[in-house]
Amino acid sequence: MPELTVPAAHLNTLATILAEMAPLSPPPAPKGRYVLARAIPVVVKAAQAHSNALKAFLDGAVTQDAEGKPIYGEGVAPGTITFEIRPEHQQHYADLQREPVTLPGVRALTRPELGECPITVQQEMVLVACGMLLDEEPG
Secondary structure: OOEEEEEHHHHHHHHHHHHHHOOOOOOOOHHHHHHHHHHHHHHHHHHHHHHHHHHHHHHHHEOEOOOOOEOOEEOOOOOOEEOOEOHHHHHHHHHHHHOEEEEEOOOOEEHHHHOOOOOOHHHHHHHHHOOOEEOOOOO
């Protein structure tokens, strides 16, 4: 069974990109659509699990107000937050983000399987960085 391993920090972005690719026209070749159909639910589930674990960690690791409640601010981009991690937790945060996550049943998409699907340069960069897009079948 194929397995792809990606750094935890890339999971949310990868899930978003894969979902964005599904309705593109022209779509990936049939084998590419199959790869995406198998990958999307697995990546989304892993991204949600990582987000939940990260939120639980951050609630105890970010700076807190006088009442001991975590201080989260509104981020620059819509739907994002800002926070400051206390120094004693910064290394653990970095380790959580670098942690490799194995995605069972997910394999990389090849460029021939991608076909003429019009992905952006940014999408391609993330797919390549995650090992989700290869020039040819792995040997």
